[in-house]
Amino acid sequence: MPDRDDLDPLAGYRDRFVGTESPLVYLDGNSLGRPLRATADRLSTFVTTEWGERLIRGWDESWFRLPEVVGDEIGRVCLGAAAGQTVVGDSTTVLLYKAMRAAVALRPGRTEIVVDRDNFPTDRYVADGVARECGLTLRWIDVDTSAGVTPDQLAAVVGEQTALVVLSHVAYRSAWLADMPTLTEIAHGAGALVLWDLSHSVGSVPTALDACDADLAVGCTYKYLNGGPGAPAFVYVDEALHDDLAQPVQGWMGAADPFLMGPTYAPAAGVRRMLSGTPPVVGMLALQDMLALVDEVGIDAVRTKSVALTEHAIALAAELLPDTTLASPRESERRGGHVTLHHPLMREVTAELWRRDVVPDYRDPGGLRLGLSPLSTSFDEVTRGLTAVREVLDSLG
Template sequence: MTTIEEARRRDEADPLHDYRERFHLPKGVIYLDGNSLGALPLATRDRLKEVVDEEWGHGLIRSWNDANWIDLPSRVGAKIAPLIGAQAHEVLACDSTSVNLFKLIAAALKMQSGRKVILSEPGNFPTDLYMIQGLQQQGLAEQRLAAPDEIEAALGEDVALLLLTHTHYRTGRKHDMARLTAAAHEAGALALWDLSHSCGAMPVHLNECDADFAVGCGYKYLNGGPGAPAFLYAAEKHHIDAEQPLTGWLGHKQPFAFEDDYTPAAGVERMLAGTPPILGLSALEVGVDLVAEMGIERLYAKSQALSEFLRECLSARGVELDLVSPDDPSERGSQLSFRHPEAYAISQALIARGVIGDYREPEILRLGFAPAYLRFEDMAETARHLAEILESREYERAEFNERAAVT
């Protein structure tokens, strides 16, 4: 049986196969970049039309009450909560991942009197490190970096917070959240997890792992649209002590009392700041509902199967690439990353053929697997295109070596 025949056999048996029809996917495109921007759910168009034409257009300002716009951060957050192993009242959909990181890092530092060190790893996603560095420039924090296998040893008595990305954006390597959170607590530190490359693609167990705080992205596997609102998690046990620095009016105990002095809300709502983006949250809610309907366990099982099948197809075609992702699919997220000195040009040659992945420095070809809408046949075809590009050295063409602003 050929790889394409085997792919079609697997597609016929796939319990998630029909969900592909609920996304807009351009004809002739194999989309392997859902780990950067998820595809458009068809229902999002109708929902946004309803929000624009009816709720905004007809309802006008009345929709803050009549359409419950004011509750969207809590409502969408409560829907995200089961996807990350949290309680509904511990999660809010709001702001960007960067802003939420700043709020939670600052809150954690204030809770850790006498400690200023924030421990992370070199090569963590830039915004995570940049937020630490911004607070360091203000004299509020001190950054310390440790290699993955040295993190526990670096958890000294001066560490206030351990900040790690659960699934590494470049390699797809997963950290052991339970073990590292326990190690942080043993050292007297708090733990903040970035779930941007995990949520919507694999099971996450924040409560079970006793995580203190978490943030995550709404526009990757949750399919919330470009620039979609992010989310944050604060464990219930911290709702009284966690004081975030962006004391905007919607984080107030009674925002419509319009008092001069700030009094924080009692629960996770104290992590709100400004007016919520209604269009963005409405689109995100559609994506979250769709992921919840498909089920995280089924999505993760298919993701692992897709990535392993692509490796089988590459091997069958004699393609040998340097895999920088963990070899064991249980130790990585929903992606495969390969190192090649011409990775950027290869990624551009693939895109020209309709196979859309992306490139990450240094020399990383990154292919993401959004199991909601990818087929096993897509894996077989990706392997064929990649084999042909490498064999013909198609990537040497000048147009594939011109760097774009976004890679």
């Protein structure tokens, strides 16, 4: 029987990543992606030429516009977003705050923010803080932690008091892939705005923000976009909202004329007004390499490989790990790029796997999370990883 990797048209791209020649099994690409080999060269060249030779002139020559240039590339390659609506800067948490605070200000008189209880902790924490700051109430959706928010659940809680709905495109725990068009339409039907967290989908699952009539979105770049630890996040804002949008952290880089150094703040035109401080130029370098690779391969081909990898993991788990429970959607059209398996001993299993150079992720309660990065993860790697899970479970039993 032919090896799955021999039949994979994208298998050759694995060699472009640092460390894939080693026996280490890396199944945590949805927490931190492997670096590209090209990035080592880019970083070195940047230090010796752009930074080392051009010095402060680099701002005028390219760095000043880099948040918008890279933002437009993320929009074009991954988000289905026209130019001028996406910008890079700050962490995911900071951009979530800016986007939430700006969104609720666009719906004065409304009193509620809707969020589900299994949304990523940062999303919930920021929503709680914005609600307290603005005198609003959180309206909670209780969801199945092996699934996610459904249209019926959202329709049951939105109404004339809903200012903002905060949703994840792919649930961090279960990998539930939300029905973005339908959920957005439901929120809009109630007159609310929607903020999408794309952190667990960008670079792995195609997104059509413009076609879905999305309002705002935020996502990190160190998972499937391989930007490296602490790589800056991005924010998308529908151009229809730009003129009225007022974000709460007014900084000089989001001003209409940053170098005027004037006595009062006037926001920049367009999505650039979401910036605050000096852009993280070095933090955007690795991201550019991965965007170029995803553009070369095509996001639809990336998604096809992602589905094949997760289906391979689910089939192997059914064969090798019948004592575990699948805590992710079985249907590929409802599943993002990772798979979660439940077992009471998974915390101990994960610790032992790490000692063996098999690196998955753990999420309470008892969840082994397999983050399968489509261009750097092989089918053989998944097989070796799940075989190791079986061996460790047997040793602990």
